[in-house]
Amino acid sequence: MRPQSFAWVRPSPLPPSWSSLALPDSPASLPVPAGWHRAHGDPGTMTAELRGPGGEIEGYLNATPQQGEETLENWGEFRVEHNRDEEERDVELLASAPGLAFATGTGSCVLDSYLTSSERPYREIACIVAGPSATTVIVAAAPPRRWDAEGAVLRRAIQSFTT
Numbered sequence: 001m002r003p004q005s006f007a008w009v010r011p012s013p014l015p016p017s018w019s020s021l022a023l024p025d026s027p028a029s030l031p032v033p034a035g036w037h038r039a040h041g042d043p044g045t046m047t048a049e050l051r052g053p054g055g056e057i058e059g060y061l062n063a064t065p066q067q068g069e070e071t072l073e074n075w076g077e078f079r080v081e082h083n084r085d086e087e088e089r090d091v092e093l094l095a096s097a098p099g100l101a102f103a104t105g106t107g108s109c110v111l112d113s114y115l116t117s118s119e120r121p122y123r124e125i126a127c128i129v130a131g132p133s134a135t136t137v138i139v140a141a142a143p144p145r146r147w148d149a150e151g152a153v154l155r156r157a158i159q160s161f162t163t
Helices: 075-085 144-160
Strands: 019-022 029-032 037-039 046-051 057-065 089-102 105-115 121-130 135-142
Touching: 019 046, 029 046, 029 057, 029 144, 057 144, 075 089, 075 105, 075 121, 089 121, 121 144, 135 144
Parallel strands: none
Antiparallel strands: 019 029, 037 046, 046 057, 057 135, 089 105, 105 121, 121 135
């Protein structure tokens, strides 16, 4: 479904001003843009956020080891269903693509949108990447009103992801 929407996915080195957060017990590393900060996440994951002046999330990055039945082959359907299982509403799959090249493996990605249980709208790029010794999910999200401002940074984080 609209794989040309992911033509921008090309392995790229971490920009010099960025840092990275290593996942515990995993070779995966979450790219963190300058000005973003580590945030609380589930055990075994890494999360970074960009907060606005009022404390609202303007950008969100998370890396999570493969945890269940998600695969490169089923990623488009799995991610949408996972979002619904998380009680997100109005989940809409906008695009998906398999067979994408990452620096340390191959991935499948989706672009979707949804409303959280607290009625906050988000757009996200979510990819599952299979590397030589780990399969990891990276999620890059922002509110739609911030997508134009944060989208390039989110895409760059996806491009720099390693697992």
